[in-house]
Structure formats: C-alpha cells, structure tokens
Amino acid sequence: xxxxxxxxxxxxxxxxTAQPPGxxxxxxTAQPPGxxxxxxxxxEPPVIGPDDPLVLDDDRFHPGNVCxxxxxxxxxxxxxxxVAAANGLTVVGADVDTDGLAETGQRVDExxxxxxxxxVETDLTDDAAVESLVETAREHGRVTFxxxxxxxxxxxxxxxxxxxxxxxxxxxxxxxxxxxxxxxVPLLRENDHRGVIANMASVHGHYVTADKVAYNVSxxxxxxLTNSLAAESDGDFRAFSVSTxxxxxxxxxxxxxxxxxxxGISVDEVIEDVMLGQAxxxxxxxxxxVANQFLYGFSAYAAHLNGADVLHDDGMVNTYE
Numbered sequence: 001x002x003x004x005x006x007x008x009x010x011x012x013x014x015x016x017t018a019q020p021p022g023x024x025x026x027x028x029t030a031q032p033p034g035x036x037x038x039x040x041x042x043x044e045p046p047v048i049g050p051d052d053p054l055v056l057d058d059d060r061f062h063p064g065n066v067c068x069x070x071x072x073x074x075x076x077x078x079x080x081x082x083v084a085a086a087n088g089l090t091v092v093g094a095d096v097d098t099d100g101l102a103e104t105g106q107r108v109d110e111x112x113x114x115x116x117x118x119x120v121e122t123d124l125t126d127d128a129a130v131e132s133l134v135e136t137a138r139e140h141g142r143v144t145f146x147x148x149x150x151x152x153x154x155x156x157x158x159x160x161x162x163x164x165x166x167x168x169x170x171x172x173x174x175x176x177x178x179x180x181x182x183x184x185v186p187l188l189r190e191n192d193h194r195g196v197i198a199n200m201a202s203v204h205g206h207y208v209t210a211d212k213v214a215y216n217v218s219x220x221x222x223x224x225l226t227n228s229l230a231a232e233s234d235g236d237f238r239a240f241s242v243s244t245x246x247x248x249x250x251x252x253x254x255x256x257x258x259x260x261x262x263x264g265i266s267v268d269e270v271i272e273d274v275m276l277g278q279a280x281x282x283x284x285x286x287x288x289x290v291a292n293q294f295l296y297g298f299s300a301y302a303a304h305l306n307g308a309d310v311l312h313d314d315g316m317v318n319t320y321e
Contacts, residue, residue: 046248046286048079050111053086054292056299060194061087063115066141067298068092068134068184070124070176071150072117073100075249076200079291080147082108085115087295089145092137094122124150124176125168134183143187145298148177148222149200155211166214173218178225181239185229188237196298199226201241201309206317219243223309230307238306240297245313248284281314 067084071077072093078100081093085108095101101119108117118140122133137143152172154165181197188195204212205219222241229239246252260270271284293312297305311317 046288048082048107048111048288052286052288053083053113054295055087056295056301058087058299058301060144061089061299063088063090064141065144065193066090066092066137067145067147068094068137068143068180069147069149070094070122070180071200072104072119073097074104075149076244076247076287076290077147077149078104078107079287080149080294081117082111082113083288083291083295084145084147084298085117086111086113088114090141091115091117092133092140093117093119094124094133095119095150096121096123125171127179130176130179131183134180134187138187142191142193143184144193144195146180146184146188146195146197147200147294148180148198150176151200151215153212153215157211158213161213169214169218170221173215174221174225177222181225181229185232185237193237194300195237197226197229197237197239198294198297199223199239199241201226201243203243203245203311203313203316205241205243205309206311226309227307233306238303240302240305240307241309242290242293242297243309243311243313243317244285244290245278245316246284247290248286252284278316278320285312285314 067081067089069077069081069084069091072081072091073095074097077093077095081091081104084091091108093101093104098119098121101121105117105119108115118136120133120136123129134143150172152169154162154169156162156165177199184195184197187193188197199222201222202215202219204216205223208216223243226239226241229237233239256267256270260267263270265273290312293310296302297310
C-alpha cells in the first residue's frame with residue numbers, strides 16, 4: 001500500500017515503498033549553491049534492469065511457490081516483486097494503487113523473467129480485504145514467502161499529531177503485518193514449506209527523529225513482530241526484518257527539490273547533508289539493493305537468519321561524527 005498523499009517537503013525519513021533502480025552513478029558536475037533544479041539525475045528514481053536482481057539457486061524458487069508482497073505498486077515493494085519474479089516465484093502483489101500494480105506487472109513482463117506477477121488491489125486497513133488477499137494468494141500456489149513492505153508517513157510533533165493518522169499508519173505498518181503473519185504462518189508450516197516472513201523495518205526502528213511518532217513507533221513494532229515470530233518458530237518457518245537508511249524512491253526523491261528550496265540549499269546538499277549526513281556513503285541506495293536483501297533472506301543461504309534485523313544502512317546507526 002502506498003501513500004497517496006504527498007508528504008510535507010521537509011520530511012526526508014527513510015521510505016518503505018520504493019521504485020526500481022538503474023544508473024545510480026554520482027553526478028559529476030556539482031550544482032552551485034542554491035540550485036534546486038528538479039532535473040538533477042540524483043533525484044530521479046532508477047529503473048530495474050535485467051542484470052540488477054540477485055538470482056539465487058534455491059529449490060523453493062519456482063512458480064509453484066508464492067511470494068506475497070505488500071506495497072508492490074512502487075518503490076521497495078515493486079523492487080521486491082520484480083526480484084522475486086526474477087527468481088522464478090509467482091508473485092502476488094498487493095496495493096491500493098491499481099495503476100501502479102499494473103506497471104509492476106508490465107515491468108515483470110518486459111524483463112522476461114521466469115516468474116509472474118498478479119496484482120491484487122488491497123486496502124490493508126480492512127481485515128476482510130487482507131483475508132481475501134491471502135485466499136487469492138493460495139489460489140496461485142503454495143504461499144511460501146511473505147514480504148510486509150507497505151509503508152506510510154505523516155509528520156507532526158506529538159502534541160499535534162492527529163490520532164486518526166497515527167491509527168492509519170499503525171494499521172498499515174503494524175496491524176496488517178501481524179494479521180498477514182497470523183494468516184500465513186499456518187500455510188508456511190504446511191508440507192514442510194520452509195517458508196519465510198520478511199518485514200520492512202528502518203533505521204527509525206533503532207533510533208528516532210522528531211515529529212514522526214507514528215512511523216517511529218511502528219518500526220519498533222515491526223522489529224518486535226519479527227522477534228515474536230522467531231520465538232514461535234520451530235524450524236518450520238523463519239522471520240527477519242530489513243532496516244535501511246534513505247532509499248531512492250519516488251516518495252523520497254519527490255521531496256528533495258522542495259526541501260532544497262525551503263532551506264535555500266542545493267539538491268546535492270539535501271542529499272549529502274540532510275539525508276546522508278550520518279551515512280558513510282555519498283549516494284542513496286537503490287530499491288533493488290534492498291529487494292536483493294529480501295530475496296537473500298528468503299533463500300537457503302540464509303537458513304540461520306531468524307528473528308534478526310538486517311541493518312542495511314551505510315553505517316547510519318552504528319557510527320557518528
């Protein structure tokens with residue numbers, strides 16, 4: 001599920017949903033201070049190419065097994081759907097954005113990968129819709145992998161935070177993953193699936209920034225869900241989470257020119273100082289890099305990854321200046 005409402009220009013929190021990558025080479029020409037031109041290639045969400053997905057040798061990666069992905073219409077969710085299809089899985093992608101889901105399916109076809117994508121319009125705040133989604137996934141094969149990726153953002157101080165927005169973010173980013181896990185765990189345990197649940201966390205599940213209480217609380221909650229799932233597993237399924245810093249997604253990149261204008265700095269300065277100030281990197285990561293972490297975690301190569309958080313953050317959490 002993607003957020004249809006634009007975030008305030010100053011919100012540059014890491015994004016859960018993202019768009020697929022391509023050329024991420026740094027801009028060789030520095031912009032002069034105050035240049036807030038939106039055509040800087042550094043703010044263009046990349047497109048996944050045929051060589052970008054990590055393709056792994058795993059006997060569960062075949063069209064008979066289903067990978068259920070939320071937030072599949074854009075961003076990281078779309079990237080996970082594409083990489084899962086590149087690994088030969090049948091992907092059931094869920095989102096409220098039907099046009100975006102269609103574009104994801106079209107990109108799967110264009111890449112001519114061995115897997116397929118089935119888009120399912122789903123409101124993750126509606127329990128009946130979530131239950132229907134899982135039933136639809138079962139119709140397409142054995143539900144073996146679940147990727148809870150969908151995310152939203154709302155920015156306001158705690159004293160002014162609207163509780164209806166808090167509830168909406170919590171429903172999408174915590175309650176829906178819990179419900180999907182509840183519905184999918186019995187399916188993962190059937191027929192020795194060796195199934196896996198992967199949850200999209202964030203550096204904001206490790207430390208927080210001001211004015212994002214719902215997002216911060218939700219991401220700590222997602223990590224708690226991951227730990228809880230691992231505690232209840234007994235070798236019949238696994239769970240892990242992935243925490244990223246800033247990812248080059250439309251939800252993030254669309255904010256950069258406005259943030260530059262608002263602060264009177266250049267686009268490059270927004271990327272390097274505002275977004276990547278704590279990271280040991282000069283460029284935001286691509287969504288496909290995050291998606292590759294999901295598929296590695298699903299694979300037999302990560303057989304002992306259970307309950308842990310994969311901190312894929314360019315050093316944001318564990319280093320400082």
